[in-house]
Amino acid sequence: MSGVLLAPLAAAPVIPDFGRGSTCIRDNKLFCWDWVQSNWGGTLRPALIQHIELTLIAVVVGFAISFVLALAAYRWSRLEPPVGIVAGILYTIPSLALFQLLVPVTGLSRTSAEIALVSYTILILFSNILEGLRNVPADVRDAAEGMGLTRWQTLWRVELPMALPTIVAGLRIAVVTVVSLATVAVFIVNEGLGAPIYAGLQNAFKTELIAAGALTVALALFADGALVLLQRVLTPWARTARS
Amino acid sequence: MNSANTAQAEGPNAYPSAAPLEFRNVSKRYPRSDRPAIADLSFSVPAGEICVLVGPSGCGKTTAMRLVNRMTDLTSGDILLDGESVTQRKPAELRREIGYVIQQIGLFPHQTIAQNIATVPKLLGWEKDRTQRRVTELLELVSLPSEMGDRYPAELSGGQRQRVGVARALAADPPLMLMDEPFGAIDPINRERLQNEFLRLQAEIRKTVVFVTHDIDEAIKMGDRIAILREGGVLAQYATPDELLARPADDFVARFVGADRGLKRLTLSQLHDIVLLDVPTAHVGDAASDARERAAQRDADELVVLDGGEQPIGRLPVARLNGQPVSADDADPLTSTASRETSLRDALSLVVADRNRPLVVLEADGRLAGLVSLELISAALRPADGAGSPEAARGAQR
Ligand SMILES: Nc1ncnc2c1ncn2[C@@H]1O[C@H](COP(=O)(O)OP(=O)(O)OP(=O)(O)O)[C@@H](O)[C@H]1O
Ligand SMILES: [Mg+2]
Numbered sequence: 271m272s273g274v275l276l277a278p279l280a281a282a283p284v285i286p287d288f289g290r291g292s293t294c295i296r297d298n299k300l301f302c303w304d305w306v307q308s309n310w311g312g313t314l315r316p317a318l319i320q321h322i323e324l325t326l327i328a329v330v331v332g333f334a335i336s337f338v339l340a341l342a343a344y345r346w347s348r349l350e351p352p353v354g355i356v357a358g359i360l361y362t363i364p365s366l367a368l369f370q371l372l373v374p375v376t377g378l379s380r381t382s383a384e385i386a387l388v389s390y391t392i393l394i395l396f397s398n399i400l401e402g403l404r405n406v407p408a409d410v411r412d413a414a415e416g417m418g419l420t421r422w423q424t425l426w427r428v429e430l431p432m433a434l435p436t437i438v439a440g441l442r443i444a445v446v447t448v449v450s451l452a453t454v455a456v457f458i459v460n461e462g463l464g465a466p467i468y469a470g471l472q473n474a475f476k477t478e479l480i481a482a483g484a485l486t487v488a489l490a491l492f493a494d495g496a497l498v499l500l501q502r503v504l505t506p507w508a509r510t511a512r513s
Numbered sequence: 514m515n516s517a518n519t520a521q522a523e524g525p526n527a528y529p530s531a532a533p534l535e536f537r538n539v540s541k542r543y544p545r546s547d548r549p550a551i552a553d554l555s556f557s558v559p560a561g562e563i564c565v566l567v568g569p570s571g572c573g574k575t576t577a578m579r580l581v582n583r584m585t586d587l588t589s590g591d592i593l594l595d596g597e598s599v600t601q602r603k604p605a606e607l608r609r610e611i612g613y614v615i616q617q618i619g620l621f622p623h624q625t626i627a628q629n630i631a632t633v634p635k636l637l638g639w640e641k642d643r644t645q646r647r648v649t650e651l652l653e654l655v656s657l658p659s660e661m662g663d664r665y666p667a668e669l670s671g672g673q674r675q676r677v678g679v680a681r682a683l684a685a686d687p688p689l690m691l692m693d694e695p696f697g698a699i700d701p702i703n704r705e706r707l708q709n710e711f712l713r714l715q716a717e718i719r720k721t722v723v724f725v726t727h728d729i730d731e732a733i734k735m736g737d738r739i740a741i742l743r744e745g746g747v748l749a750q751y752a753t754p755d756e757l758l759a760r761p762a763d764d765f766v767a768r769f770v771g772a773d774r775g776l777k778r779l780t781l782s783q784l785h786d787i788v789l790l791d792v793p794t795a796h797v798g799d800a801a802s803d804a805r806e807r808a809a810q811r812d813a814d815e816l817v818v819l820d821g822g823e824q825p826i827g828r829l830p831v832a833r834l835n836g837q838p839v840s841a842d843d844a845d846p847l848t849s850t851a852s853r854e855t856s857l858r859d860a861l862s863l864v865v866a867d868r869n870r871p872l873v874v875l876e877a878d879g880r881l882a883g884l885v886s887l888e889l890i891s892a893a894l895r896p897a898d899g900a901g902s903p904e905a906a907r908g909a910q911r
Contacts, residue, residue, distance in 0.1 A: 407617075409615060409617035409618070409619035410619050410621060411619075412584075412615050413615050413619025413620070413621070415608070416582060416608060416615055416619075417608060417633050417636070417681075417682075418604075418605045418606065418607070418608035418633065418636055419605070419636065420605050428621055428623075431623045432621075432622065507623045507665045
């Protein structure tokens with residue numbers, strides 16, 4: 271257990287030397303822009319990229335799993351309660367506890383981090399995909415069947431496109447959740463924006479803490495905005511429906 | 514399966530324009546239900562005719578329709594489309610050959626009107642050009658501007674959506690159309706417009722149509738034949754509208770068609786279906802004695818006064834002829850007139866409103882066609898056999 275918590279320390283970046291650099295850095299002022307400039311390439315940018323990778327992998331894998339589960343539960347409604355309960359339990363386990371549970375199995379690896387992150391997306395994505403499909407009005411489904419669309423064609427051409435707004439809404443929550451949770455993954459693997467945040471915490475260096483934290487927030491906002499745009503492009507009909 | 518389908522669709526006469534439909538002792542009992550929804554239903558619809566299924570709510574109209582395209586499977590009996598049992602067909606393929614307008618229209622909200630209409634052609638693998646042309650043609654057929662093709666269903670009015678529903682069902686030129694209360698949710702004025710449009714359209718395309726409604730007036734208006742169902746999906750009567758109104762098979766039918774069935778029969782025919790009364794006329798300026806003589810010849814107590822262009826301008830009681838030449842001022846102005854297209858029922862109401870005075874009927878060009886009296890209208894209500902009956906006249910007109 272303690273090994274896990276010590277892990278980031280062992281691999282932590284060198285504690286900044288307060289004696290060098292600008293007066294701002296030496297005095298550990300609230301925010302030193304010059305520190306950000308000189309550490310962008312070496313610390314912040316790699317951390318940001320890793321963070322995006324962690325998030326993308328978790329959301330893509332989580333979506334794939336949830337999608338299959340939701341389609342199955344849509345087809346056989348008896349599957350919904352068991353899937354819902356398991357996804358609910360995974361969602362409610364505190365993230366730190368889950369990370370620690372996984373370490374004995376998958377080690378201090380990116381895999382452990384991803385498994386934990388994925389497990390948080392499933393409840394949200396599963397319920398939103400399922401809800402989106404179920405919200406397709408019965409008359410539309412009836413019309414599709416009556417015109418000779420097969421079940422599969424109805425799913426891909428009618429039900430999924432119509433569920434898109436609800437699905438994207440789920441994706442937005444999932445992405446924002448994962449972006450923020452991925453900072454905690456630093457307790458297993460020294461990757462992502464969690465690393466500079468943790469380092470900033472360890473040596474009480476405010477600029478690093480604030481810069482990494484701000485990047486995390488910016489990433490979440492950016493991803494959310496991108497998904498909103500994506501939905502606008504994919505569902506032009508949803509806008510006219512409201513007016 | 515796909516290639517066979519496509520080959521069929523691409524042929525010059527891929528589908529017959531209409532196919533006969535036959536119900537043979539059809540029964541349907543839903544699982545966990547103690548009584549059948551359809552019981553031993555038999556009737557046949559000749560190709561190109563509109564058969565209206567009518568009956569109280571829950572009597573199995575929608576079920577009967579869904580048995581045809583196999584959205585529901587029958588318990589016993591058989592349904593033949595163009596002589597072939599529908600149970601021998603693959604459901605999805607069968608449905609692509611049957612236009613289906615469901616009770617709630619069910620347009621795809623995420624697709625444009627053009628995409629909605631192109632649904633079945635796309636399933637059949639039509640080429641883009643051909644589909645495109647067909648969509649344009651159909652929009653025109655149902656009187657929608659072609660720009661509407663790019664809109665989404667949410668941007669249309671109820672009546673426009675209804676038209677799109679019909680166009681979508683017609684897209685692959687199916688030999689059979691199933692229409693489940695297609696105009697049910699529409700205000701009376703637009704419903705009448707849609708009904709008339711559909712009748713005009715049907716005169717052009719001549720599909721076999723099964724049309725469901727619970728409104729007996731709509732049934733009488735739309736149907737070449739009407740099947741009245743009672744609770745439990747039992748056929749109460751299958752007949753032409755005129756026969757149904759003239760000779761209801763039993764109390765249930767009589768009550769369903771209503772106590773005013775005699776009046777309803779009058780809606781089935783129009784003034785051009787009957788021979789109008791001849792009426793003496795006089796032109797403005799004619800000598801009073803000439804006019805009086807003309808009226809006396811026909812034993813009439815009034816004349817219709819015409820202007821120089823032969824247009825009726827008033828009616829003049831003979832008693833008012835006082836030696837002066839005929840003048841428009843002496844005549845009663847024409848308060849109400851009818852045209853050849855006026856239904857007998859509307860004519861009756863105009864006659865009654867004018868204290869039973871015979872009504873002046875005008876030709877399309879405004880000239881005098883004749884008069885219609887209460888006696889003429891009631892004569893048209895006599896049992897309908899042979900030529901001259903409202904139904905025979907209607908058949909000839911369509
Ligand atoms: N899927 C189903 N399962 C069980 N019973 C059904 C089902 N669909 C219809 N029924 C029953 O079958 C009977 C006929 O229903 P149907 O929908 O065909 O009536 P309808 O004449 O179309 O009525 P309405 O005028 O209200 O549309 C009803 O008693 C209904 O409750
Ligand atoms: Mg119904």
